[in-house]
Amino acid sequence: MKGKGGKGISSRVLRGDRIASGVGVVALSLVAGFISLPILSLLLWTVSEDSWRAMATPVAREALLLSVKTTSISMFFIILIGTPAAYVLARASFPGKRVVDSLVDIPAVLPPSAAGIALLLTFGRFGLLGEHLEAFGLTVSFTTTAVVLAEIFVASHFYVRQATVGFSQVRRDVEEAAMVDGAGRFSAFSRVTVPLAFPALLAGAVMAWARALGEFGGTIIFAGNFRGITQTVPLAIYTQLQSNFDAAVALSVMVLGFAFTVILSARYLLRKAAELEV
Amino acid sequence: MTVFAAASLTDAFGELAAIFEERNPGVEVHQSFESSATLLTQLRQGARADVFASAAEDEMNAAEDDGLVADEPEVFVTNREVVMVPDGNPADIRRLRDLARPGVKLVLAAEGVPAADYAVEILDNANARYGSGYKRQVLSNVVSREADVRASVNRVALGDADATFAYASDHTPDTRERVEIIEIPEALNIVATYPIAVLKDADRQELARQWLELVTGQEGQRTLEKWGFEPA
Numbered sequence: 001m002k003g004k005g006g007k008g009i010s011s012r013v014l015r016g017d018r019i020a021s022g023v024g025v026v027a028l029s030l031v032a033g034f035i036s037l038p039i040l041s042l043l044l045w046t047v048s049e050d051s052w053r054a055m056a057t058p059v060a061r062e063a064l065l066l067s068v069k070t071t072s073i074s075m076f077f078i079i080l081i082g083t084p085a086a087y088v089l090a091r092a093s094f095p096g097k098r099v100v101d102s103l104v105d106i107p108a109v110l111p112p113s114a115a116g117i118a119l120l121l122t123f124g125r126f127g128l129l130g131e132h133l134e135a136f137g138l139t140v141s142f143t144t145t146a147v148v149l150a151e152i153f154v155a156s157h158f159y160v161r162q163a164t165v166g167f168s169q170v171r172r173d174v175e176e177a178a179m180v181d182g183a184g185r186f187s188a189f190s191r192v193t194v195p196l197a198f199p200a201l202l203a204g205a206v207m208a209w210a211r212a213l214g215e216f217g218g219t220i221i222f223a224g225n226f227r228g229i230t231q232t233v234p235l236a237i238y239t240q241l242q243s244n245f246d247a248a249v250a251l252s253v254m255v256l257g258f259a260f261t262v263i264l265s266a267r268y269l270l271r272k273a274a275e276l277e278v
Numbered sequence: 279m280t281v282f283a284a285a286s287l288t289d290a291f292g293e294l295a296a297i298f299e300e301r302n303p304g305v306e307v308h309q310s311f312e313s314s315a316t317l318l319t320q321l322r323q324g325a326r327a328d329v330f331a332s333a334a335e336d337e338m339n340a341a342e343d344d345g346l347v348a349d350e351p352e353v354f355v356t357n358r359e360v361v362m363v364p365d366g367n368p369a370d371i372r373r374l375r376d377l378a379r380p381g382v383k384l385v386l387a388a389e390g391v392p393a394a395d396y397a398v399e400i401l402d403n404a405n406a407r408y409g410s411g412y413k414r415q416v417l418s419n420v421v422s423r424e425a426d427v428r429a430s431v432n433r434v435a436l437g438d439a440d441a442t443f444a445y446a447s448d449h450t451p452d453t454r455e456r457v458e459i460i461e462i463p464e465a466l467n468i469v470a471t472y473p474i475a476v477l478k479d480a481d482r483q484e485l486a487r488q489w490l491e492l493v494t495g496q497e498g499q500r501t502l503e504k505w506g507f508e509p510a
Contacts, residue, residue, distance in 0.1 A: 126437045141438045142383065142421040224422030224433075225388070231423075239423065242315040243390030245322070 039256065046253050051246030060251050062228045063236035064258070070144060070232060071212045074151040078159050078208055083201070086163035087189070091172075108157040115154055116221025123149065123222070146223035147230050151212035158207035166200025167193065198273050206266045213259065279485045280308045280326065282317045284333035284472065285426040286357065286393070286445045290505035291331070297501075298492055305485060313391040313426040321346050321477070328480035329489055331472060333357070333445075334392035338473040348483065351475035354494045355507040357445040358469055359396050361460040362434050362453075369440035374400075374462055375408055377441060378415035385422045385430045385439040393427035396468040397443035403466040431457065445470065447506035471510070 046052050054060060089101060107115060123130045123140040130140060140146050170193050178188040194201070216234040223230040225239060233255045240248040283291050288311045295307040310317070310327070314337040321330065322344060330347070331354075332338040338351045363371050369382050377384060387394035401413040421439065424430040431448045433439040435456040449459055474493060476486040492498045499509050 120436065120438070124436060124438050220425065224385070225424060226420070226422050229421075238425065239388050241319055242313060242388050245319055 042249060042253050042256065045249050049246055049249070051250045052253070054244065054247035054250035055254055057247060059227060059231075059236055059240065059247065060254060063231055063233045063251065064254060066144070066147070066228065066231065067213060067233045067255070067258075070147045070151055071209055073148050074155060074212045075205065075209055077148075077152055078156045079205060082156055082160045082208075083163060083194075086160045087167050087193070089160070089164045090167035104157055104160050106157075107154050108161075112154055112215065112217030113221060114217075116150065116218035119146075119150055119153060119218060119222040141222065142224040142226065142230060144223075144229055147215075147219050147232060150218035150222050151215045154215055154218055155208040155212040158211055159201075159204040162200050162204025162207065163197065166197035166204070169200070170196045199270055202266060202270055202273070206263065209262065210259065213255070279305060279328050279482045279489065280310070281329045281331065281489065282310050282312075282321065282325075282327040283329075283331040284314045284317070284392070285311045285428045286333055286447050287311065287331055287472075288428065289450050290447070290502045290507065293501050293505075294492060294498055297497065298489060301492075302485070302488070307489075311428075313387065313393075315388075315390040315392070316426070326479055326481070327477055328482050328486040329474065330477055331474040331493075332392075333470055333472055334395070335471060335473060336395075337392070338475065341475070346477055346479070348476045348478045348480065351473040352490065352494060353471045353510045354474050354490075355472045355499070355502050355510050356469050357447050357472065357507050358467055359393070359400060359443055359462055360446050360449070361441055361462060362431060362444050362448070362457045363441050363460060364434050364437040364439075365456050365458060367458055368437070371441050371460060373460070374404055374466065375412075377419065378408070378412050380415075380419070382419045383421045383438075383440045384416065384419040385424055385433045385442045386420055387427045387430050387443075388423045388425060391426055392470060393430075393444060394423070396470055399468050400443070400462060400466055403468075407466065445506070449506055472507075 089097070089104070110118075120127065120141070122128050123133070123146065125131070125134055125139065125141060133140060140149070174196070175188050175193055178192045179185065183191065214234060215232070216238070219225075219230065219232060220235055220238070225231050225235050227236075231239065233251055237248050237251045237255075240251060281291065281295075291309055291311075295309060298307055299305055310320075312320075314332040314334055317330065317332070318337045318341055321327065321341060330338070330341060332341070338347070341347050342351065361371065361374065361377070363369065369376075369379075371377060371382065376382070386397055389395075398413075398417075401416055405413045422430075422433065424433060427444050427448060430439075430442040431444050431453055434442045435453045437456075441460075446459070449457065474490060476483060476490065480486045493502075503509060
């Protein structure tokens, strides 16, 4: 900011500030409005058309249960395998690291329907791996396992990426200090590194979970669509659209409530973690 | 001009659109192919289209009842159901009856999709012949309800499923080499009738009427026959 007199500066700064904050307020209202209007329409329809009754139907209940079950299993594997993998990506240097690094990003930019086709050609009955699995009597398509595979494929990126960033922000000397104090490599990792990277890990886990919950294209193309086995909430919404619009709306509201609960709990956990650090 | 058409019409209408565009320079035909049930839902929710071609009378009647249709719908073509199995027929399905054998992986289109509703009617008809448990046994072999009839044919073409119910017209050049057809006895089969109508909200009523003329005319009927349909 250039100004000649003291008074000139402050008034000009003030005016600039006002314009800037005006633009900011308008932009923020647009963002908030654009997100809240469709949500509001969903809720209004549910109330006015009595479609909340459809939430109690077996289709809705089975779909929600299956979504809870499959995303929990997916998150278990993503965290179990993704955490050490992310740590290696953050700390170690090895030949081909850049290739692996880019590979992790591919599912995030690949349209889910393309992921579904890729999975089908891998694990389908005549797929690259599926053919051999079939020889052992293992069939993946049309099973809940297929749903979990699709979810892990599209969602793991979000956890691994965030965790890598989180781990690389933990200073090496803090870890080393713990090891000098007698902690083994594993206990230094679990007692020092993981707690310090916890906010990043949690944020990544929530993103990955959200992506797994919304998984549609990969599941319908690869896993199939059958109540209680492969019909998760997004598939149930799509299927109900064929015959019962009210039920489709009810399911959308249900999944919205579920997602909202998880986001709020994650925020609460993050706040608690921040308090503990202070 | 926008045409909403049942998924089974994908190829035939695609070819007719090219003819229509050639005859009416400057006109672009946009087509949306989904199950008739999905299209009906979209129309009810205010989707703009000029023509609706349904694979079943039910969906068209519902559209008429909701005041979405401009003129009296016209049946322009019929289609019969068949059973499709992957090339080589891994589950060795020879007759309709074999679908009840335990372990057969059957896919159907979703409930409410005409092709699947017809399949259930056929199973009802077959119950009388094969015994009362037949339909229940067949339905217990269903491993997936696909979004529309073309999706269920793809499942069979890829060999992931052992069989599906589809229309004779779904035996397209794209799937012909990978899928075999098993005919359903005529006495048990359902003939699907396809009604078409200009929609009330049509922005281009005149073009829409010309489209109906093309579809119901000699050239349209010939094209539809080429794709496995039977004239109305």
